[in-house]
Amino acid sequence: MADDEGAKEGDKKIVHIYPLVKHSDMKEEMRNEVVELIVSNCEKYSANYELCARMIKDSMDKKFGIYWHVVVGEGFGFEVSYETENIMYLFFGGNLAIVLWKCS
Numbered sequence: 857m858a859d860d861e862g863a864k865e866g867d868k869k870i871v872h873i874y875p876l877v878k879h880s881d882m883k884e885e886m887r888n889e890v891v892e893l894i895v896s897n898c899e900k901y902s903a904n905y906e907l908c909a910r911m912i913k914d915s916m917d918k919k920f921g922i923y924w925h926v927v928v929g930e931g932f933g934f935e936v937s938y939e940t941e942n943i944m945y946l947f948f949g950g951n952l953a954i955v956l957w958k959c960s
Contacts, residue, residue: 880944
């Protein structure tokens, strides 16, 4: 019985309910603002990743200048060129990944 319980606990997935920043070279103040922006849009548009990405991009273009790019989704890889101090890669709500970068 004890072996069965140990196996069940080992099979559990860890789901993060908070934003988990995997990589960012943004300055701390900007990073905090961007995380807040991403979380609010991901919660508001949780059923539509395309609309969520569009709203994040539009907000970033207005606040930090144009040329922002956003990908919201699950199970993807990426390789991008970007302006220094203008990239963020994070997970939110489990498997939802968001990549945000600026290039000109």
